[in-house]
Amino acid sequence: MTLKxxxxxxxxxxxxxxxxxxxxxxxxxxxxxxxxxxVVWGLWVAxxxxxxxxxxxxxxxxxxxxxxxxxxxxxTGKAALWTGLVSLAAALLSIWLDLGHMERIWKVYLQPxxxxxxxxxxxxxxxxxxxxxxxxxxxxxxxxxKILKVLMIVGVPLSLFVSxxxxxxxxxxxGRLFWHVGLLPVxxxxxxxxxxFAAMLVVIGWFGAKDDARRPQQLxxxxxxxxGLQVAKLYFLWADFSQSVYGNVPHNVEAxxxxxxxxxxxxxxxxxxFLGSIIPIVVLSRRKWAENPKIASAIGVLVLIGFVVAxxxxxxxxxxxxxxxxxxxxxxxxxLSFDYFPSLMEWAVTIGIVGLAVLAFMIGTDRLKLxxxxxx
Amino acid sequence: xxxxxxxxxVLVQMQVDLKRALEKPxxxxxxxxxLDLRKCVGCHAxxxxxxxxxxxxxxxxxxxxxxxxxxxxxxxxxxxMPRPCMQCDNPPCTPVCPVNATYKNDDGVVVVDxxxxxxxxxxxxxxxxxxxxxDFGATYTRGTPEVxxxxxxxQTADDYERAPSYEYGxxxxxxxxxxxxxxxxxxxxxxxxxxxxGMLPACTTTCIGRATLFGDANDPDSVVAGxxxxxxxxxxxxxxxxxxxxxxxx
Numbered sequence: 001m002t003l004k005x006x007x008x009x010x011x012x013x014x015x016x017x018x019x020x021x022x023x024x025x026x027x028x029x030x031x032x033x034x035x036x037x038x039v040v041w042g043l044w045v046a047x048x049x050x051x052x053x054x055x056x057x058x059x060x061x062x063x064x065x066x067x068x069x070x071x072x073x074x075x076t077g078k079a080a081l082w083t084g085l086v087s088l089a090a091a092l093l094s095i096w097l098d099l100g101h102m103e104r105i106w107k108v109y110l111q112p113x114x115x116x117x118x119x120x121x122x123x124x125x126x127x128x129x130x131x132x133x134x135x136x137x138x139x140x141x142x143x144x145x146k147i148l149k150v151l152m153i154v155g156v157p158l159s160l161f162v163s164x165x166x167x168x169x170x171x172x173x174x175g176r177l178f179w180h181v182g183l184l185p186v187x188x189x190x191x192x193x194x195x196x197f198a199a200m201l202v203v204i205g206w207f208g209a210k211d212d213a214r215r216p217q218q219l220x221x222x223x224x225x226x227x228g229l230q231v232a233k234l235y236f237l238w239a240d241f242s243q244s245v246y247g248n249v250p251h252n253v254e255a256x257x258x259x260x261x262x263x264x265x266x267x268x269x270x271x272x273x274f275l276g277s278i279i280p281i282v283v284l285s286r287r288k289w290a291e292n293p294k295i296a297s298a299i300g301v302l303v304l305i306g307f308v309v310a311x312x313x314x315x316x317x318x319x320x321x322x323x324x325x326x327x328x329x330x331x332x333x334x335x336l337s338f339d340y341f342p343s344l345m346e347w348a349v350t351i352g353i354v355g356l357a358v359l360a361f362m363i364g365t366d367r368l369k370l371x372x373x374x375x376x
Numbered sequence: 377x378x379x380x381x382x383x384x385x386v387l388v389q390m391q392v393d394l395k396r397a398l399e400k401p402x403x404x405x406x407x408x409x410x411l412d413l414r415k416c417v418g419c420h421a422x423x424x425x426x427x428x429x430x431x432x433x434x435x436x437x438x439x440x441x442x443x444x445x446x447x448x449x450x451x452x453x454x455x456x457m458p459r460p461c462m463q464c465d466n467p468p469c470t471p472v473c474p475v476n477a478t479y480k481n482d483d484g485v486v487v488v489d490x491x492x493x494x495x496x497x498x499x500x501x502x503x504x505x506x507x508x509x510x511d512f513g514a515t516y517t518r519g520t521p522e523v524x525x526x527x528x529x530x531q532t533a534d535d536y537e538r539a540p541s542y543e544y545g546x547x548x549x550x551x552x553x554x555x556x557x558x559x560x561x562x563x564x565x566x567x568x569x570x571x572x573x574g575m576l577p578a579c580t581t582t583c584i585g586r587a588t589l590f591g592d593a594n595d596p597d598s599v600v601a602g603x604x605x606x607x608x609x610x611x612x613x614x615x616x617x618x619x620x621x622x623x624x625x626x
Contacts, residue, residue, distance in 0.1 A: 029513045029554050037435065037509035040497040100495015100510065100559030107475040107494060118498050119474035174616060175468060175504030323506040324459065324612070326442035331423065333435040334514045 018352010036335030057196015205297025276306015
């Protein structure tokens, strides 16, 4: 059984599980979700941040081919745009299901408060999605079109804006010191770039043209960039956490402690840091391993999983610290808890969306022949 | 507050203040709430009256009472601190709303338009007081026996679940569908629907210790105007610049 077949089977199983989750979500609303009125944003929001980051990062990667005409990456732009488009769709699906009134999404377009970072982000991602779609169409049908170049030029600041806006969305909350970091909108585009490059490690490693002689070199360059971005990510993490702990503002320190020593410490230390950062840096720094498509793509998956946890570790800790200490015991009832671990329904929806995205990606790359070798 | 000796229950005085305030244009009123922590005994009557007044479902609370133990034995005491919405003059929750569903109305009260809210919950993350909750559509009677037995059964109790609330002067029926306010963010609104007809907020009326005081701070003769000029007054998290309209007497 080839890897692709295994993936197809897994995707279909994920879709079935996801279908149950979506059915539950649509028939019982948010009642079976584990997030509540205190930890108001859960797994779906974290996945939204993750997928949206991958989408922006993939677009940035696509510019290497379609804007900067780098010979080494000639022909990878289409696959990168398709990965970005699929990832963006998954992001928007994730966040749409998170809304209390999904049917009112049109209000953000027709009755927006443009002063809200969230409204700006929705508009930004919509424009970005359209840009991805048209760019991909042109890259397939009219690769020499000047309009494609223009779109890629416009897309660079737009991708920076949308990924930065996610950081700003959290950062503007002055009451949440864990988020209220001036550099958050600067960090997010770098996280996006890192997750986009990791996604392309997987795409080129697992789905790239086997007869393309440039593939090992492509993987090695992506690996080096990934290492650099991982180091940058670790530095940001160190800067944020060390300053928070040194500054000793109780609510901020509590949020950092939640990440480092809380009930889900293992997610940070084992998944995010060890598997998602340290192992990739060690493995990818060896050229022989980095050039091996199977190893490189497996490491790409690890980096992506690390980023999922990283996004969760940005969203949840700020919410698990009570705004007023005595709130924890002031009133009891369903969805009034400062502890959070996703419910089965939330996992089902997320796994279904991941399955759908991977399936769409595979069908798209096969049908559109996006990963065929191209001679530079 | 007038220097004249107090001859009436403070509730009656506030009722008179309210009547006077309602004669003024909305934008000339400044509703404030004063919570005298020295008088609060932690009975939670305000919380319960608020739940009853606004037909709040499980998991939705506008006015919890925070309890804190202070000191160490033998010098121990307990402090009770009701926490309604602060109705900030500079609210962090309103500018973040992507569809203008939450805003300060002409009275200066922060309101939620249930028919406009998309349920993104961004405003909840922005509130530094934890004063907003999300209506998940929970019911009190779920899992209880359908037919009344020795205790009240689901069918009887269901009448309460389905009773409409009249927040913001509109009827909000709870039909069992996912209609608003289910799927919306909800919060204390100083019982605007009561104020409009000359009644004090439910929490103020039911406070057994007269620890909750309400009125128009722009009226120099009102009970609250005098109290918020006291030296022992404080507001929560003033450093954030939110300018709360809820004052605590300590």
